[in-house]
Amino acid sequence: MSGAVEQELARFMARNSFFAVPDNAAHITTDVCAAVHAFRLAHKTAPWGETGQRRFCIYGPLPFPFKGQMHAVPVQVWLTANYPVDPPTVYVVPTSDTHKIVSGHRAVDGTGLCYCPALAKWRPDSSTIKPMLVQLIKIFCYFPPVWEDRSADGGAGGAPGAGENAGTGQSAAAAALLTSAGVDAAADPEARLCVICLTEPKDTVIVPCGHCCSCSTCAANLTACPMCRGKIQFRQRVFV
Incomplete structure (x- = not known):
């Protein structure tokens, strides 16, 4: 071919x-x-x-x-x-x-x-x-x-x-x-990819709710957690 x-x-x-x-x-x-x-x-x-x-x-x-x-x-x-x-x-x-x-x-x-x-x-x-x-x-x-x-x-x-x-x-x-x-x-794509852009891996934990659901780029633009709508105090990037 x-x-x-x-x-x-x-x-x-x-x-x-x-x-x-x-x-x-x-x-x-x-x-x-x-x-x-x-x-x-x-x-x-x-x-x-x-x-x-x-x-x-x-x-x-x-x-x-x-x-x-x-x-x-x-x-x-x-x-x-x-x-x-x-x-x-x-x-x-x-x-x-x-x-x-x-x-x-x-x-x-x-x-x-x-x-x-x-x-x-x-x-x-x-x-x-x-x-x-x-x-x-x-x-x-x-x-x-x-x-x-x-x-x-x-x-x-x-x-x-x-x-x-x-x-x-x-x-x-x-x-x-x-x-x-x-x-x-x-594999379940939801377990790996950012729920916002669906292209980058999840790598950021939202505090205090503890949800890890987005990449660092998307997380920087969030005002509330996309999973629970909880207020964001700060964001912590994780490496897995």
């Missing part, structure tokens, strides 16, 4: 003077191949938006655990015209008419466009696609980006959903895939 990705990337970058710069080309190839290999994504070169400009895209189902089951949501990652100076453009793209984007989702807008700290704080010299997708997975573990509309079946409206539900064999394969990509599918 990596060989095919490299060949299509090489053809695509050869037609773009920015991508053709040797340092850029090497960085992009390593970056894209790592994400494709980690999540077994497909790839294509296709027209982008209303302009019709051809861009390189990697796409496929992104697995994530939710309430004890493994789910997957289709995503597309498009390289921008001067990537990696600008971050990639990432979309959640439901493949079924019954699956809808969750209104008001914290990381996906109504068009499916994704945003997260890794994209907002993108650094051309160090940011890459794979860690960004891992960050989205960690957010989706809390907040699935799609819901299933069952109104066509005579239901009262809609029902919460988490994307495509995988069968037993597929779930095992998806869990193994997440493990190989550095995501612990069996």
Whole structure:
């Protein structure tokens, strides 16, 4: 698979003077191949938006655990015209008419466009696609980006959903895939991540209530404990 990705990337970058710069080309190839290999994504070169400009895209189902089951949501990652100076453009793209984007989702807008700290704080010299997708997975573990509309079946409206539900064999394969990509599918994400940003580990105890529920960055902006709403006298960072 990596060989095919490299060949299509090489053809695509050869037609773009920015991508053709040797340092850029090497960085992009390593970056894209790592994400494709980690999540077994497909790839294509296709027209982008209303302009019709051809861009390189990697796409496929992104697995994530939710309430004890493994789910997957289709995503597309498009390289921008001067990537990696600008971050990639990432979309959640439901493949079924019954699956809808969750209104008001914290990381996906109504068009499916994704945003997260890794994209907002993108650094051309160090940011890459794979860690960004891992960050989205960690957010989706809390907040699935799609819901299933069952109104066509005579239901009262809609029902919460988490994307495509995988069968037993597929779930095992998806869990193994997440493990190989550095995501612990069996662990409860709430036990590890800040309840506010959902990206950084919990490392700060709020005194006097004693709750350890946020990272130091988020804790610095709190006026009350997010767990019990108790008044904060001071914050104590812990190292575990």
